[in-house]
Amino acid sequence: MRGGLILLVEDQDDDVELTLRAFSQSNIANEIVVVRDGEEALDYLFTSGPYADRDPSLAPSVILLDLKLPKVSGLDVLRRIRADTRTRRLPVVVLTSSNEETDVKASYDLGANSFVRKPVDLAQFIEAAHHLGLYWLVLNEPVT
């Protein structure tokens, strides 16, 4: 498994904890950076604000993006990612509670690579995380 970085954009503590746990149980040992809202996600990606000193060449291998976020919404973050030449090719997986059709459509319309609904059952979530890790970190050849 490659050592790419995973950016997790998630405001709920419980979800962060469970997601990290799910990844570790799936034997995904990649470094996971957690940001708590849309603004922080954008700061991280575009090396601004608190992340001004970050090495911009270290782009995440995959972004796991919640839709319901404080400040800047998940869909807006996705829109900004796709609009910027530096980030437009980054794989983005939308990871959210709802499977409202409007959310699914909007996500794909804005260029999400995948849409995963967070199941209530943790076992299913671990399985989903496992597939996510395998696909985006192992099988998918990133565009360089």
Added chain:
Amino acid sequence: MNETVLILDDSLTVRMDLAEAFDAARFRTLPCATAAEARELLAHEAIDVIILDVLLPDADGVEFLAELRSLPASAGVVVLMLSTEAEVRDRVRALKTGADEYVGKPYDARYVVSRAQELHRARTRTAGESTTILIIDDSATFREELRRACRVSGYEVLTAETGAEGLRLAATHRPNAIIVDGVLPDVDGGTVIRRLRLDAALRSTPCLLLTGTQDRQAELVALDAGADAFVRKEEDIAIVLARLAALLRSATSAKTEDTRSLSGPKKILAVDDSPTYLNELAKLLRNEGYDVVMARSGEEALELVTVQVVDCILLDLLMPGISGEETCRRIKSVPVVREVPIIMLTSLEDREAMINALGAGADDYIQKSSEFEVLIARVRAQIRRKQFEDENRNIRDQLLQKEIEAIEARAAAELSETRAVLVAELERKNRELEAFSYSVSHDLRTPLRGIDGFSRALLDDYQDKLDATGVNYLRRVRAAAQRMGELIDDLLELARVGRTELHRDHVNLSSMAEAITTSLAQRDPHRHVVVEISNGHEALADRRLMMAALENLFENAWKFTSRVAEPKIEFGTYDQYGVTVYFLRDNGSGFDMKYVEKLFKPFQRLHGEDDFPGTGIGLATVQRIIERHGGEVRAEGTVGGGATISFTLSSAFPPVTA
């Protein structure tokens, strides 16, 4: 394109004279001398105006007119009759048969042409579009026969089976005429006509009442209801058509009179018992450009004014029979006609008679011995006065009309404002509802994930620190959280089914059922259920919603057959009085028919959660999906004897006749 006038007169002089006058007015002229020639021309040419002589070598002019009026092609053509006959009876007969105008010979060619133009303009204004007939009759056979006959005659036809349906169609389509059967299953024909007469927009629609009886009362009933005409059903359908054509014609000519120009050619009715004086007077008036109608008595004058519109009446005071004074009184007592100015003529200096005449309503008087110029001046003055009055009335009417239009426009604006407010309110409510279910879908699930996730984490990492009871409790916490998640999902699905748009498509329900049962079998590999799905059940339905409905139904059947020895599920269709009924039958645990009502209500469950797990929302969702399709769903079952869920799409279950 120029209008075409057919001039039918056996006199070459008249034909040439009129042809020349109509030519000058840019008409295309078709002169002919016999009715036979005219028929030939009518069959091949589009004709706008017909000038018809009363005396023809091969026919009677009025009879030929009746023939013209019975044919849809010429029923609406403007017909001006020409006649040397000064007899009032001929004039009345011709006008009653459907002549638009009746001009005596010697005629004034300019008058004939300008009157023809005036009538034609009025006709084309009112008869621009096709003629629509509404037929209301509960007998399908008669309705169809009449419909076909009307179509052949070139009418557009609407049909209704009941009075209520007929009234609805009349309001929406504004037909040009209505044929209604007297006896109908719901609202009878008389009542239909009465209701039409109460509706401002439909009040003037001509109505023909059909009666099935020989009852003499029928006519009274028809006229009492306000029917314009009535025909017995057993009479020839051609008679119905002829009456219909007459109704339509009088409806358009009524409008013609309304639109008659104030400055158009004028017609004067001269009434005198002396033919010499009458002829002399007529000649002088014609030279002044007036058309003159002559009557020899008060009786003739009274008969005439009911069918012939005139602009001024010259009335002899002393006549045998009904006197001038009495004639004047009677004319002045009839609405509409009373507005025509009457000038009394007298040969004697009888002041008292004059005063009586003026008392009877005459507008002016003149002595026969007066200079003709004086007479003409008075006639002109009276006609001008009448014209001013008409103009004033028109202006008043227009003002009133504008006021009414303004009020209507205001009402319409208010209505659309109210509607806009309601629509906005509805949209707001819908948005609120969407936001609510969106938030349910997002936010209610998040804490559940925490409950389930951390319970599982406890079970995974700290199981050695818990005893069997503790482990059991944590499992129950997880089960409860997951069940709550299912409930939320099912509720959201139920809400979504109600608000998503329906996209109908050709859906193969059989292959859909196959796919569902295959996936159920894969999920439950240890179970052996006999599944029988008959092939090729296509439906015009929403694919996504039907998938959800069938999934629910098959999951139920799968679930409730889990405790029987030889589980069996059957899906098929049958025809019930032309309606396709789909059914899904199982031999599972079934239910008690006394609780059948509860089955389709959300959260109603007929089984304990321990026996058969479920949220109790599935069948409510199925019912909503079926109802969205305009169908109906039913359930039948016995305890331990299995259940059958049947449904229709696009129509309800037909009533079962005992």
